[in-house]
Amino acid sequence: xxxxxxxxxxxxxxxxxxxxxxxxxxxxxxxxxxxxxxxxxxxxxxxxxxxxxxxxxxxxxxxxxxxxxxxxxxxxxxxxxxxxxxxxxxxxxxxxxxxxxxxxxxxxxxxxxxxxxxxxxxxxxxxxxxxxxxxxxxxxxxxxxxxxxxxxxxxxxxxxxxxxxxxxxxxxxxxxxxxxxxxxxxxxxxxxxxxxxxxxxxxxxxxxxxxxxxxxxxxxxxxxxxxxxxxxxxxxxxxxxxxxxxxxxxxxxxxxxxxxxxxxxxxxxxxxxxxxxxxxxxxxxxxxxxxxxxxxxx
Amino acid sequence: xxxxxxxxxxxxxxxxxxxxxxxxxxxxxxxxxxxxxxxxxxxxxxxxxxxxxxxxxxxxxxxxxxxxxxxxxxxxxxxxxxxxxxxxxxxxxxxxxxxxxxxxxxxxxxxxxxxxxxxxxxxxxxxxxxxxxxxxxxxxxxxxxxxxxxxxxxxxxxxxxxxxxxxxxxxxxxxxxxxxxxxxxxxxxxxxxxxxxxxxxxxxxxxxxxxxxxxxxxxxxxxxxxxxxxxxxxxxxxxxxxxxxxxxxxxxxxxxxxxxxxxxxxxxxxxxxxxxxxxxxxxxxxxxxxxxxxxxxx
Numbered sequence: 001x002x003x004x005x006x007x008x009x010x011x012x013x014x015x016x017x018x019x020x021x022x023x024x025x026x027x028x029x030x031x032x033x034x035x036x037x038x039x040x041x042x043x044x045x046x047x048x049x050x051x052x053x054x055x056x057x058x059x060x061x062x063x064x065x066x067x068x069x070x071x072x073x074x075x076x077x078x079x080x081x082x083x084x085x086x087x088x089x090x091x092x093x094x095x096x097x098x099x100x101x102x103x104x105x106x107x108x109x110x111x112x113x114x115x116x117x118x119x120x121x122x123x124x125x126x127x128x129x130x131x132x133x134x135x136x137x138x139x140x141x142x143x144x145x146x147x148x149x150x151x152x153x154x155x156x157x158x159x160x161x162x163x164x165x166x167x168x169x170x171x172x173x174x175x176x177x178x179x180x181x182x183x184x185x186x187x188x189x190x191x192x193x194x195x196x197x198x199x200x201x202x203x204x205x206x207x208x209x210x211x212x213x214x215x216x217x218x219x220x221x222x223x224x225x226x227x228x229x230x231x232x233x234x235x236x237x238x239x240x241x242x243x244x245x246x247x248x249x250x251x252x253x254x255x256x257x258x259x260x261x262x263x264x265x266x267x268x269x270x271x272x273x274x275x276x277x278x279x280x281x282x283x284x285x286x287x288x289x290x291x292x293x294x295x296x297x298x
Numbered sequence: 299x300x301x302x303x304x305x306x307x308x309x310x311x312x313x314x315x316x317x318x319x320x321x322x323x324x325x326x327x328x329x330x331x332x333x334x335x336x337x338x339x340x341x342x343x344x345x346x347x348x349x350x351x352x353x354x355x356x357x358x359x360x361x362x363x364x365x366x367x368x369x370x371x372x373x374x375x376x377x378x379x380x381x382x383x384x385x386x387x388x389x390x391x392x393x394x395x396x397x398x399x400x401x402x403x404x405x406x407x408x409x410x411x412x413x414x415x416x417x418x419x420x421x422x423x424x425x426x427x428x429x430x431x432x433x434x435x436x437x438x439x440x441x442x443x444x445x446x447x448x449x450x451x452x453x454x455x456x457x458x459x460x461x462x463x464x465x466x467x468x469x470x471x472x473x474x475x476x477x478x479x480x481x482x483x484x485x486x487x488x489x490x491x492x493x494x495x496x497x498x499x500x501x502x503x504x505x506x507x508x509x510x511x512x513x514x515x516x517x518x519x520x521x522x523x524x525x526x527x528x529x530x531x532x533x534x535x536x537x538x539x540x541x542x543x544x545x546x547x548x549x550x551x552x553x554x555x556x557x558x559x560x561x562x563x564x565x566x567x568x569x570x571x572x573x574x575x576x577x578x579x580x581x582x583x584x585x586x587x588x589x590x591x592x593x594x595x596x
Contacts, residue, residue, distance in 0.1 A: 025409065072409045075416035079381035086376055104404050106430055108460040111323065111370045118373035132404055134432045134455060136462030157432060162406040164434030171480050172472045179477060182469050 002151030004198030005128060006206075006228055009153070010253060012065035012098045018289035019248070019296060021066040021100060021230070023260025024088060026053055026073050030265050032277035046077040050084040056264060057092050059278055063285045066098040068230075068258055069126075090124045100230065101126030104157065108138040116146035128153035130208055130230070133183055140190060144205055148196055153204040153228075156187045159220060161210025161233030180216070184223040191226055202228050202254060209247055211239035211257065217246040221254075229255040235262030235288070241295035252296040259288050300449030302496030303426060304504075304526055307451070308551060310363035310396045316587035317546070317594060319364040319398060319528070321558025322386060324351055324371050328563050330575035344375040348382040354562060355390050357576055361583045364396040366528075366556055367424075388422045398528065399424030402455065406436040414444035426451035428506055428528070431481055438488060442503055446494055451502040451526075454485045457518060459508025459531030478514070482521040489524055500526050500552060507545055509537035509555065515544040519552075527553040533560030533586070539593035550594040557586050 013019045028036070028045040035048040053069075060067065069092070074085035092099045105115040119129050120143065131143050133156045143154045159169055159180045169180040184207065191197070191205030198204070203226045209217050211233035221229070229247040233239040234257050247255040262269070266284035267277040275283070311317045326334070326343040333346040351367075358365065367390070372383035390397045403413040417427050418441065429441050431454045441452045457467055457478045467478040482505065489495070489503030496502070501524045507515050509531035519527070527545040531537040532555050545553040560567070564582035565575040573581070 027408070027412075070405075070409055070412075072403075072405055072412035072416070076412040078384055078416060079377050081416065082380040083377035104430075105370075106402050106404075107368075107370055108458070108462075110325070111368055114325075114368075114370035114374040118370070118376060118379065132402075132430050132432050134430050134463075134466055135458050135460060136465035136467070138460045138462040160406070160433050162433060162436045164406075164436040165432075167434035167484060168432055168477075168481060169434070171469065171477055174470045174472055174474075176472075179466075179469055183466060186465060 002149070005147065005151055005153030005204035006202035007198035007200050008127070008151055009066070009098055009228060009256065010200045010202070013253075013256065016063065016065040016289070018064065018293035019253070019256045020064050020289050020292050021068050021256050021258040022060045022064050022263050022285060023102070023258050024053055024056065024067055024069040024264065025260040026264070030268060032267060042077055043080065046080050046084055049073075049077075050087065053084070053088045054091055055278070056281060057088070057095055057097070059281050060263070060285050061095040061097055063282070063289055064097070066100060066256060067092050068100040068102050068260075070260070071101065071103045089126050093124060093127070099126040100155065101129040103129050104132050105129065106132035106135055106139050108135055109142065112139055112142035113146070116143045120146050120152050121150070128155060128206070130155045130157065132157050133187065137186065137190060144190065144196065148204050153206055155206040155208050155230040156183070158184050158187060158207040159209050159213060159216055161212045161237050161239070165210070181219065181223060184220050187227060188224045191224075197226055200253070202226055206230055208232065211244045211247065212237060214243045214246040221247060221249070231255055231257045234292075235259040241291045244292060245295050248296050257292050263288055300447070303445065303449055303451030303502035304500035305496035305498050306425070306449055307364070307396055307526060307554065308498045308500070311551075311554065314361065314363040314587070316362070316591035317551070317554045318362050318587050318590050319366050319554050319556040320358045320362050320561050320583060321400070321556050322351055322354065322365055322367040322562065323558040324562070328566060330565060340375055341378065344378050344382055347371075348385065351382070351386045352389055353576070354579060355386070355393055355395070357579050358561070358583050359393040359395055361580070361587055362395070364398060364554060365390050366398040366400050366558075368558070369399060369401045387424050391422060391425070397424040398453065399427040401427050402430050403427065404430035404433055404437050406433055407440065410437055410440035411444070414441045418444050418450050419448070426453060426504070428453045428455065430455050431485065435484065435488060442488065442494065446502050451504055453504040453506050453526075453528040454481070456482050456485060456505040457507050457511055457514055459510045459535050459537070463508070479517065479521060482518050485525060486522045489522075495524055498551070500524055504528055506530065509542045509545065510535060512541045512544040519545060519547070529553055529555045532590075533557040539589045542590060543593050546594050555590050561586055
């Protein structure tokens with residue numbers, strides 16, 4: 001049995017000094033000019049995305065403990081894109097980064113086992129994946145069963161950062177409880193099972209909790225004391241470091257904040273005008289890491 | 299603008315004479331003996347799965363209107379598996395089958411658009427995909443926007459067939475409504491928008507409604523009069539043709555019933571002992587199609 005995922009992630013965060021994660025969400029049209037060739041077909045585009053991602057990883061690896069490649073931007077290019085996705089995952093791990101595969105997979109029984117086999121089971125697969133819990137424990141257990149013994153983890157969607165998440169997740173229950181609180185209770189239960197909680201007191205079953213709803217994050221922190229929160233919504237989606245703080249435990253552990261576009265496409269932002277794309281990414285990644293580290297400490 | 303997905307699916311069902319779909323859920327260990335070589339590595343296994351799937355499609359194409367390849371069983375083999383998935387989708391379409399890609403994807407905004415680009419946008423992509431609606435309309439609209447103008451569709455998970463689906467989907471609301479009914483209302487609203495409803499009166503935004511809960515299916519038929527129901531749970535999961543009937547409209551249209559293992563692995567079942575695997579699949583597919591057609595008429 002390998003070291004627990006929560007312990008591994010905490011160690012990585014400790015080593016880099018900030019609980020942050022860079023989302024790798026590459027779109028061809030936003031790549032720095034040197035990567036774009038016109039005219040470019042699908043094959044040239046995914047090749048460019050691959051070269052860009054590999055350079056990006058080299059830049060952020062010394063700064064942040066984790067990256068979160070978003071599968072969709074690779075799947076857009078069919079099986080060639082999926083090949084690139086797995087190459088990015090492998091290369092990130094080789095560079096010592098923790099890798100959270102943002103795949104939001106969901107299914108039941110042997111079908112969920114097949115997803116887990118593809119996305120978690122290999123030694124060079126992602127360290128953790130995001131999953132969608134709408135199908136209940138039948139849809140979560142097979143991922144956990146694959147993840148836990150090999151020191152890997154899952155993050156179950158509980159409260160997403162997007163505006164319309166409320167349409168479903170805020171559905172109000174008979175006892176005043178909202179759906180996301182009910183899902184959070186199930187995740188807390190599942191994550192507390194024998195063998196899932198690490199030395200740090202946290203479970204390899206984590207939760208996705210958007211930074212855009214800080215009051216709800218505070219409540220969810222109470223419902224899920226043992227879950228590591230993966231926190232999207234900082235930066236491009238409008239949440240501040242102060243908003244993210246609600247997702248952490250009092251000792252400043254227990255969560256990891258993600259930023260994607262505001263870091264990887266930093267060179268398209270006004271404040272970095274005139275800066276070389278690599279330098280812009282490095283500067284933005286450092287500023288992001290410092291902003292979150294300061295907020296968590298303060 | 300292409301013909302509406304609902305009209306295309308109804309025409310295909312009419313032509314084949316039964317509202318059924320064969321789920322393509324291949325696992326190497328259950329392939330007929332001629333496909334299995336020992337020892338086999340991952341590469342030999344996915345090659346065998348591909349050969350088997352292509353032969354399977356030839357057998358079922360004259361019998362059923364649609365197939366539903368399950369992405370997980372292909373993704374288990376990494377990018378090589380994904381290449382096979384897309385090959386199966388293309389070949390099924392070439393054989394005149396409607397293809398429902400069972401991918402259960404979900405995300406928001408430009409990320410959901412990227413999934414739609416990968417799984418729906420190409421002329422040789424699937425005719426429809428399954429999606430998970432936990433993220434609300436932000437997570438559904440981008441799929442519909444890609445699907446609708448090209449005659450394609452989506453099936454949103456509303457009530458899944460598995461036992462633990464109830465843990466989340468039966469969450470009881472303040473007004474006695476359950477979560478799956480609330481999700482169904484959102485799906486009905488979204489699917490009623492301009493340009494989404496075909497000549498047949500049904501929308502290109504459909505719903506997944508498990509056959510294992512017939513009383514709930516009846517209620518959902520009322521909430522979603524314009525949704526085509528994709529109905530899993532028949533056969534291996536225990537639902538009968540009579541159970542499936544609740545998902546259809548009174549005129550016998552508006553739903554398509556899926557069977558996977560009970561058809562594609564028919565040769566492993568007692569009743570087909572001694573029968574060649576191809577003949578077993580053919581016999582089981584015909585029996586399935588007749589069983590559902592009779593129940594819907596009766």
